[in-house]
Amino acid sequence: xxxxxxxxxxxxxxxxxxxxxxxxxxxxxxxxxxxxxxxxxxxxxxxxxxxxxxxxxxxxxxxxxxxxxxxxxxxxxxxxxxxxxxxxxxxxxxxxxxxxxxxxxxxxxxxxxxxxxxxxxxxxxxxxxxxxxxxxxxxxxxxxxxxxxxxxxxxxxxxxxxxxxxxxxxxxxxxxxxxxxxxxxxxxxxxxxxxxxxxxxxxxxxxxxxxxxxxxxxxxxxxxxxxxxxxxxxxxxxxxxxxxxxxxxxxxxxxxxxxxxxxxxxxxxxxxxxxxxxxxxxxxxxxxxxxxxxxxxxxxxxxxxxxxxxxxxxxxxxxxxxx
Amino acid sequence: xxxxxxxxxxxxxxxxxxxxxxxxxxxxxxxxxxxxxxxxxxxxxxxxxxxxxxxxxxxxxxxxxxxxxxxxxxxxxxxxxxxxxxxxxxxxxxxxxxxxxxxxxxxxxxxxxxxxxxxxxxxxxxxxxxxxxxxxxxxxxxxxxxxxxxxxxxxxxxxxxxxxxxxxxxxxxxxxxxxxxxxxxxxxxxxxxxxxxxxxxxxxxxxxxxxxxxxxxxxxxxxxxxxxxxxxxxxxxxxxxxxxxxxxxxxxxxxxxxxxxxxxxxxxxxxxxxxxxxxxxxxxxxxxxxxxxxxxxxxxxxxxxxxxxxxxxxxxxxxxxxx
Numbered sequence: 233x234x235x236x237x238x239x240x241x242x243x244x245x246x247x248x249x250x251x252x253x254x255x256x257x258x259x260x261x262x263x264x265x266x267x268x269x270x271x272x273x274x275x276x277x278x279x280x281x282x283x284x285x286x287x288x289x290x291x292x293x294x295x296x297x298x299x300x301x302x303x304x305x306x307x308x309x310x311x312x313x314x315x316x317x318x319x320x321x322x323x324x325x326x327x328x329x330x331x332x333x334x335x336x337x338x339x340x341x342x343x344x345x346x347x348x349x350x351x352x353x354x355x356x357x358x359x360x361x362x363x364x365x366x367x368x369x370x371x372x373x374x375x376x377x378x379x380x381x382x383x384x385x386x387x388x389x390x391x392x393x394x395x396x397x398x399x400x401x402x403x404x405x406x407x408x409x410x411x412x413x414x415x416x417x418x419x420x421x422x423x424x425x426x427x428x429x430x431x432x433x434x435x436x437x438x439x440x441x442x443x444x445x446x447x448x449x450x451x452x453x454x455x456x457x458x459x460x461x462x463x464x465x466x467x468x469x470x471x472x473x474x475x476x477x478x479x480x481x482x483x484x485x486x487x488x489x490x491x492x493x494x495x496x497x498x499x500x501x502x503x504x505x506x507x508x509x510x511x512x513x514x515x516x517x518x519x520x521x522x523x524x525x526x527x528x529x530x531x532x533x534x535x536x537x538x539x540x541x542x543x544x545x546x547x548x549x550x551x552x553x554x555x
Numbered sequence: 556x557x558x559x560x561x562x563x564x565x566x567x568x569x570x571x572x573x574x575x576x577x578x579x580x581x582x583x584x585x586x587x588x589x590x591x592x593x594x595x596x597x598x599x600x601x602x603x604x605x606x607x608x609x610x611x612x613x614x615x616x617x618x619x620x621x622x623x624x625x626x627x628x629x630x631x632x633x634x635x636x637x638x639x640x641x642x643x644x645x646x647x648x649x650x651x652x653x654x655x656x657x658x659x660x661x662x663x664x665x666x667x668x669x670x671x672x673x674x675x676x677x678x679x680x681x682x683x684x685x686x687x688x689x690x691x692x693x694x695x696x697x698x699x700x701x702x703x704x705x706x707x708x709x710x711x712x713x714x715x716x717x718x719x720x721x722x723x724x725x726x727x728x729x730x731x732x733x734x735x736x737x738x739x740x741x742x743x744x745x746x747x748x749x750x751x752x753x754x755x756x757x758x759x760x761x762x763x764x765x766x767x768x769x770x771x772x773x774x775x776x777x778x779x780x781x782x783x784x785x786x787x788x789x790x791x792x793x794x795x796x797x798x799x800x801x802x803x804x805x806x807x808x809x810x811x812x813x814x815x816x817x818x819x820x821x822x823x824x825x826x827x828x829x830x831x832x833x834x835x836x837x838x839x840x841x842x843x844x845x846x847x848x849x850x851x852x853x854x855x856x857x858x859x860x861x862x863x864x865x866x867x868x869x870x871x872x873x874x875x876x877x878x
Contacts, residue, residue: 306844363710365811377812379702386813387686388851393810393844398803400735401723410842412723480721487716488688489700489812490709519733521629521716528711 234297234553235289237282238545240344240537241303243319246278248285249541250296253549255355257538259288269320271330279334298552299337300544302344303327306389309342315389318407338552342383344540346392348533349376350383351543352495357531361492365485367394367478368498368533369508373415383547395419399480414481418474420500424451426470439464453503460507474500475508479515486520486528497533505532557620557876558612560605561868563667564626566642569601571608572864573619576872578678580861582611592643594653602657621875622660623867625667626650629712632665638712641730661875665706667863669715672699673706674866675818675856684815684852688808690717690801691821691856692831696738706870718742722803737804741797743823747774749793762787776826783830797823798831802838809843809851820856828855 233252240247245265250258263281265274278301286293305317312328331339349366358364366376375394377384384391395415396408403412404422416422428448430436439462440447444455459467482494501508509530517525533539556575563570567588573581586604588597601624609616628640635651654662672689681687689699698717700707707714718738719731726735727745739745751771753759762785763770767778782790805817824831832853840848856862 375811384813386809387815388809388813388843388848390810390844391813396810396842396844397807398722398842399724401726401800401803403724408844477724480724484720484807485811486709486711487713487719488698488808490707490711490714492710519719519721520711521713521719521731525711 235291235295236545236548237285237296237299238541238543238548239278239282239299239301240347240540240544241274241278241301242344243304246281247537247541248278248281249538249545250285250289250291251542251545251549253553255542255546255549257542258291259285260538260541261285261288269322271322271325274320275330275334278331282335293336296337298548299331299335299339300347300546300548301327301331301339301341302347302540302544303341304344306393307341307343308389309340309385312341314341338548340548340551342385342544342547343374343376343389343392345374346376346383346385347543347547348374348497348540349378349392349495349543350547351535351539351541352497352531352533353378354546355542356495356534356539358493358495361529363491364493364495364531365394365489365491366392366495366497366533367481369418369474369478369496369500370498371421372419373478373498394481394485397481397484399477399484414477417477418481420451420453420456423456423467423470423474424448426473427466430466430469436466438466440467453499456500457503460504471504471507472511475511476515478508479512480519482512482516482530483519483525486516486525493529493531495531495533497539501532502536558614558618559868559871560608560619560622561864561866561871562601562605562622562624563670563863563867564597564601564624565667566627569604570860570864571601571604572861572868573608573612573614574865574868574872576876578865578869578872580865581614582608583861583864584608584611594645594648597643598653598657601654605658616659619660621871622654622658622662623670623869623871624650624654624662624664625670625863625867626664627667629716630664630666631712632663632708635664637664661871663871663874665708665867665870666697666699666712666715668697669699669706669708670866670870671697671820671856671863672701672715672818672866673870674858674862674864675820675854676701677869678865679818679857679862680854681816681818686814687816687818687854688717688812688814689818689820689856690804692741692743692797692801692819692823693821694744695742696801696821717804717808720804720807722800722807737800740800741804743774743776743779746779746790746793746797747771749796750789753789753792759789761789763790776822779823780826783827794827794830795834798834799838801831802835803842805835805839805853806842806848809839809848816852816854818854818856820862824855825859
């Protein structure tokens with residue numbers, strides 16, 4: 233039996249799973265990345281995590297046939313170059329070659345949300361569909377596009393960058409420099425900024441001050457949930473606005489490329505799905521053309537932390553198992 | 556040698572080409588549709604046009620192997636049902652079966668802009684690309700999506716409805732009932748309405764009053780061009796706003812699905828391309844992620860009136876020639 237590793241390198245932690253060739257997870261390992269974001273020390277932690285996961289599966293490095301790796305960056309998958317990872321401060325890194333040398337294995341690297349979508353598509357509830365779009369809502373908003381069962385990267389490797397779909401020309405400023413991007417409205421950062429604006433403009437108050445005093449810098453989805461349960465109007469409004477923008481983005485996808493299903497995931501959706509889903513459904517129904525909107529399949533991701541690493545490992549299976 | 560007919564049924568006229576199996580056009584015919592929009596009389600005119608085109612090619616009906624037909628409507632291509640053609644007032648018509656009985660030939664029906672994109676893709680300058688999106692700007696805005704060389708219809712047959720991509724939540728009201736659709740900003744109707752609003756709101760005047768006195772009801776692209784040449788500020792502003800929205804839609808497509816090229820066509824682009832193209836290019840450069848925007852291939856359609864009918868005929872070749 234051959235085994236594969238799937239690595240999910242994020243902005244704050246690295247996560248690794250070991251799977252067998254049927255996709256069963258044998259072990260999971262997670263290690264936090266320190267404040268040093270230089271490439272070498274970070275990749276050393278990645279290797280440590282990888283080795284710990286192998287040990288956790290009672291295997292040795294020799295048992296691993298190939299490795300898939302997800303990074304928080306657009307990736308030139310043909311040349312295996314990490315293009316730009318703002319959270320890590322890395323640009324134009326030959327990540328595939330570096331990791332392959334470090335691990336002495338074939339390594340395939342791709343964008344984390346692409347691989348998360350692929351993981352959900354392969355192992356989650358979206359398996360019966362051939363054309364799906366994944367939208368993951370957390371601090372930012374990312375996506376992945378699967379056409380006819382295959383991940384689409386696109387010329388320029390931009391496919392999946394739905395966080396930078398402009399849904400409101402002239403709207404809220406986004407970190408990317410444009411205005412009205414989905415991420416600037418619907419991501420956690422967008423939600424926080426909207427609440428801050430309303431406090432400034434209208435002198436309103438929010439219960440987040442008690443629930444999560446440091447909310448302006450960083451707020452968990454569960455704190456937002458608590459604020460909504462305690463009927464905090466600013467949070468409710470900002471979250472509804474986020475959900476509506478996600479619904480518009482879904483409709484835009486349905487109207488322009490006509491997919492079979494949408495996968496929704498990420499920390500915000502996992503925690504606040506009950507609030508998001510009805511608004512997203514209603515918006516899709518209102519905004520989609522022809523028969524696109526009625527009973528459109530929306531699938532909530534169910535793999536949580538495993539999605540990305542599992543997608544990475546399975547991509548390695550698909551690429552290397554036949555060679 | 557087998558011959559094929561391509562029919563383009565529009566809201567005001569029907570157009571037909573006869574091609575050989577290499578795609579050479581042997582004849583063209585155009586007939587206006589009267590004010591009677593009932594199905595039978597309109598389809599009688601379509602048949603008349605088809606027969607005149609065959610005669611024009613010095614052929615007989617027996618020489619025609621199959622027919623492709625474009626309609627101004629979303630089409631369930633599997634069941635060959637015209638879903639909704641607002642310009643004709645038709646809904647849920649078994650158009651494929653009706654036409655096949657009338658012409659006594661295999662007939663394949665699809666949406667007009669899908670087939671126009673396919674025509675440009677097959678015979679125009681986009682041939683070397685495999686993944687292209689066509690955007691056609693006229694009275695409204697339509698589109699077509701080709702992935703890996705094949706027209707994508709999508710579940711619900713909504714693919715290509717880029718006119719109803721929402722680029723400005725809460726923006727201008729669209730005929731579809733939503734706000735901020737691309738069509739409501741960028742189509743000719745959107746341009747006219749914007750000029751009207753500025754006149755109402757700010758009491759401004761426009762040279763269109765002299766150039767094309769009936770402009771509020773209907774204005775040609777050439778009249779808009781004249782107004783721009785005579786430095787009519789309202790027209791310039793409305794057209795720039797239209798071009799910017801098209802650029803945003805192009806970026807949204809690049810960022811979400813990562814295509815190889817965009818085809819731009821339609822009456823407005825054909826007439827005003829010199830004004831549109833630099834604005835669209837700049838917007839794409841500003842709004843596209845990663846390497847998506849730099850030197851992105853934008854192809855101006857070159858088949859004009861032939862695009863749709865030729866795409867329809869060639870679709871019939873692809874579907875029926877092997878059977």
